[in-house]
Amino acid sequence: MARPIPVNFMQLRNPKRDMIWVAIAGAAANLLFAACLSVLLHLFHIRLLLLPIYFNVGLAVFNLLPIPPLDGGRVLAGLLPDALAYRYGKIEPYGIFIIMGLLWIGLLHKVVIPGINIVCIFLDVPRIMIG
Secondary structure, X not given: OOOOOOOOHHHXXXXXXXXXXXXXXXXXXXXXXXXXXXXXXXXXXXXXXXXXXXXXXXXXXHHOOOOOOOHHXXXXXXXXXXXXXXXXXXXXXXXXXXXXXXXXXXXHHHHHHHHHHHHHHHHOOOOOOOO
């Protein structure tokens, strides 16, 4: 199952740039797996494959949110100028509380579900319908 993989960014040749690639790799793996499942869905018409497709796309979309310590936060930190990236990185200890707050006030699903649906359009699978 999905779990954090420790990465020593100082071991990278260009830590700031390569941090972006490492962060994107996890979401790319989820999207690649979902795309493979989508091919199987279209070949064999096994609707049960929709659940792991949605799950993997959802993981990718969620992980790319620009909230540290999620991968999207690492991507944003890698794109920001050094001084701003340093200040942005200071909110990482509070990231889980930011995520919980967004979930509690109902904003998290308003970002994640449309993101899943956009990817589902590209994968040619039915979109998630939530009222």
